[in-house]
Amino acid sequence: TTEGTYMAITAMYAYQSCSFEELRVQDYEAGRNPASMIASIVSACVIGTPATGEGFGAAENIFGNLRSASTAAARAAGAPDLADVCAVSAIVRVMGVHAADRRVQEHACQALSGLMPCADYAAWQSITCVQRLQELAAKYTSLAAYGVIPALLQAMSNHKDSAIVACEAGTILGVLARSDDNIRLITLAGGISCFIETMRVHAADSRVQAQACR
Numbered sequence: 001t002t003e004g005t006y007m008a009i010t011a012m013y014a015y016q017s018c019s020f021e022e023l024r025v026q027d028y029e030a031g032r033n034p035a036s037m038i039a040s041i042v043s044a045c046v047i048g049t050p051a052t053g054e055g056f057g058a059a060e061n062i063f064g065n066l067r068s069a070s071t072a073a074a075r076a077a078g079a080p081d082l083a084d085v086c087a088v089s090a091i092v093r094v095m096g097v098h099a100a101d102r103r104v105q106e107h108a109c110q111a112l113s114g115l116m117p118c119a120d121y122a123a124w125q126s127i128t129c130v131q132r133l134q135e136l137a138a139k140y141t142s143l144a145a146y147g148v149i150p151a152l153l154q155a156m157s158n159h160k161d162s163a164i165v166a167c168e169a170g171t172i173l174g175v176l177a178r179s180d181d182n183i184r185l186i187t188l189a190g191g192i193s194c195f196i197e198t199m200r201v202h203a204a205d206s207r208v209q210a211q212a213c214r
Helices: 020-029 034-047 055-077 082-097 102-115 121-125 130-144 148-158 163-176 180-188 191-201 206-213
Strands: none
Touching: 020 082, 082 102, 082 130, 082 148, 102 148, 102 163, 130 148, 130 163, 130 180, 148 163, 148 180, 148 191, 163 180, 163 191, 163 206, 180 191, 191 206
């Protein structure tokens, strides 16, 4: 017998009266293409300029440009401001509504990775100020409160063959696990077994293995 934890956006209070299909239809009826939404969210919230373009292809190009800019700014700042929190919350919603769409999940994981404060492992290890480490741990706990952990584990479970999801989600969960509260959340949500399965599926991918071990 195999036990698992099923995570769904419809369990959240704001969306408990809707089905996945209803939420998805609402997005499309409002003209919100999921991949374009992610690019626009990051652009508007983090960079301050609206993204343009329609369809997955266009969004992918925009997304590539956004990630390099938002990653440098967010990681250097070392703190999730209101714009980052809004972006994280919105991206998690998109992930929940379009959980079966691999490309949406890959785009979302890349965006979330760029929004994590002080995500660089070497930079984090170089911090010697206890107060600074405590501040960062509090921020990681705050970000996790928006449903990032279950969204990432669900993406890893649904899209086991995606190295992008495995690497980016592994990176983000590794960052969030710098908070003791988040370690408990990741463990309770089945994170350990999820990482073990990811390592098995991507046994030949050194980057996935490195992220999982961290």
